[in-house]
Amino acid sequence: MSLKGEKTKQDIREKAYQLFAKKGFKEVTMKDICELTGLSRGGLYRHYESTEQIFLEIVNAFSDRQKNEVFTKIKQHIPATTILEELLSRYASEMIDSENSFSLAICEYYSNPTISKEDNSVKKQYEISKSTWVELINYGISTKEFNCVNPESIFHVIIFAYQGVRMYSKLMKIDNDIPVQIMHEMKRLLLSEEVQHEN
Amino acid sequence: MSLKGEKTKQDIREKAYQLFAKKGFKEVTMKDICELTGLSRGGLYRHYESTEQIFLEIVNAFSDRQKNEVFTKIKQHIPATTILEELLSRYASEMIDSENSFSLAICEYYSNPTISKEDNSVKKQYEISKSTWVELINYGISTKEFNCVNPESIFHVIIFAYQGVRMYSKLMKIDNDIPVQIMHEMKRLLLSEEVQHEN
């Protein structure tokens, strides 16, 4: 029973996560990971044979973890507006600290034409994210908090808009209130008239 | 007066544009450009010393060209809704053909942490794009076609959402109607009630 091995792998994943969140996908090399973990080339290659393999393992764990968070809150009958605001402000804070955005690394990975498109981790992560949002929006419609035409299209606007901002923020030290602006527009798309006018 | 030189540079820029639009920024090497232009290493390096230098020259030309298009149409009193639809559907078509998106290369360049942040081509391109949209939106408000709170935040939602889609579409062969969905939501954000209900 190899305990040491799994511990090392865990450490590799943690350190690699930090590097990806800071530098993006392509910028991270096996050498970088060697340096941060303190492992030698041979030592690292024993556990993982590419940055992509490490990355995908992290992505999978990442989307699995977030999967049930929203669903649980819905079951607890927490108002949809509250859940929405939590989600949006989490996105917003990740945006402002561009040095710490693993989601941005995922974006970059997505946009990389050389990756193996057969792998379905990306699609899986997208589907999980989509079903979570659609569930939340439908819940909000059922409680009369939300008022929108098409939950799926709202989902797309939201996630894609946030990814765009993350990209820009990496270069431009974007105004901190842009995430807030976007949050307001997203709410305008979703909220019923009476709720909207509170703001 | 060196005619040959400028002709070669022009050719380099054209070929490089094709490569960037297809492969993104980082994926293109000086070697690739040598191969496509038929130039040797020394020949290419005489004109440009890096892919970044070529790229930035293209970006600058790119944003300058688009600058006055919208402004001209506003002066001709073409309805804001018409101009909006033209812009949005151009974005949408670029999204569907992910092999041909120079904008995506710009995005990727933006998100690259190793580039020289002193260069202001990116900021310039962003400012030009922003001022164009804000001008259009304010024009639409003045003609009572549009009805929105904050032109700048709408601008951000629009451009960022489209960039996000482009990224995903590069990997996922995204549904062709997602751009259309997003177009509708963007219109919902902008259009006055009476116009909106037409749809």
Place this chain on the structure above:
DNA sequence: ATATTATACGACACAAGTGTCGCTTTGTCA
């Protein structure tokens, strides 16, 4: 036409990352 300068060539040295392999060290079980 020819001198002269701008273009273009391709071999070369260099840098950075990859992946491998024989060997050593360390864990783990009987």
Place this chain on the structure above:
DNA sequence: TGACAAAGCGACACTTGTGTCGTATAATAT
């Protein structure tokens, strides 16, 4: 506590791209 597998080491060969330089070729002005 010894045996044996698992984990870790680091030198090596390889790949891919960069940037340079002496030389050759073509364009242009006089």
